[in-house]
Amino acid sequence: MTEKKQLLCALPKIDEALASLADRTVSIPSRLVKLAVRDCINAERQRILKGDEECISLSPQQWNKRLLEAITLKNQMNLRRVINGTGVVIHTNLGRSVLSPPIVNALQQAGAHYTNLEFDLTTGKRGSRYSLVEEIICDLTGAEAALVVNNNAAAVLLSLDTLANGKEVIVSRGQLVEIGGSFRIPDVIAKSGAHLIEVGSTNRTHLVDYEKGINNETALLLKVHTSNFRVIGFTSEVSAEELVALAQVKGLPVMEDLGSGCLVDLSPFGLPREPTVQQIVKAGVDVITFSGDKLLGGPQAGLIVGKKTFIDHIKRNPLNRALRIDKFTLASLEAVLRNYYDLDLALTRIPTLRMLTQPVDLIKKRARRLMRRVQSTARPICSMSLLPTMSRVGGGAMPEHGLSSWAVAFKPAHIPVSAMEKELRRLSTPIIGRIENDSLFLDMRTVDDHEIPELAASLLTFLRGCEPS
């Protein structure tokens, strides 16, 4: 018999495997158990047939262990909490902004009970879901009107479709960016049915370039925040004020895709000065779009604020219905926005802002706390040190700006650091770190104080698993 045939014959039979695992899987739906066992054995069969060198014949005990792991994995939520040790505060792959307990409470209320989502409690008649947050957004930004859709990409698409479908949109060449996750300004403009007119050059665009681009077909002047991309050196951009002045003369609206949508100036905390939404409203921009889950620190959403005539027009676009937000977004967005009535409170109560502005000593203290908890177990398995590092804002905001921070760095003695990184991702509460100089860095800026016991417990599970038995 060939080696392949031998391996195939040694594969467990599904029914026998199920019978031998029955005692240990009583609390798990039998259908799920069966599917997990079948898939696990089939996957091994495929590997053997492909000639995978790593396939070896396993004992029944080894098979049971492997199958139980597969069953456990299939029986847990696919979307799970992780511990963010990357130091990237607005980490798109890890869900961007996290919400504070009172905001989670608002979410829970909206989920567990009936709500006045579209019911006017004063008149007893049908209400509009948008009215629940519009006034608050206007209070905070100074805008005349506001609307919220599914995300900022949707906000840009809907606004362009309303204001410029079939007409021309003028954009600076320096702002025709791709944001990531396949959001490209030229593509979104094309999808909205508008025609893109590029003006200026990659590094320099002047007011006269916009002026020359305007003709009878022009519907809109668009300004885009370049987010994760920077043009540096010999550059020039036209300010919102200048663009508004030109547009007024020509009788055209101006739209700005702000991307991050910051409501607080973070420059007193050592972060770069970003235009706030309030400033852009004040500059007279007619339609402004920004994300709910970047610097705003809320749920995924796309906020559209600006002049009432344009916002009303956007609200009536049938596409709006397809992009509408649900009650969970509304509940958490309203709760987050309410924090901004007091900007000092917003900085401490909104986790994204708190993480961005926390004093570096606090981060160092937290790193020390973690080290104390795992030090003695770690010693023979990996060296551990407290090292200065740089965190990032993330979410395409302030791309070239690092934030001074502290990390606990692990250097495993007997396994490659990449293996440690992988093992930490496989824990029941996965820990996501970053590899730097052959060490695994856990940046303590993005770990909350209350996560330390859990992070330590997870690390101990890993470390104990490395101990020679």
Ligand SMILES: *Cc1c(COP(=O)(O)O)cnc(C)c1O
């Ligand atoms: C992030 C970003 C977007 C996309 O926003 P989403 O909320 O992720 O859809 C669009 N434009 C700019 C300038 C951005 O920074």
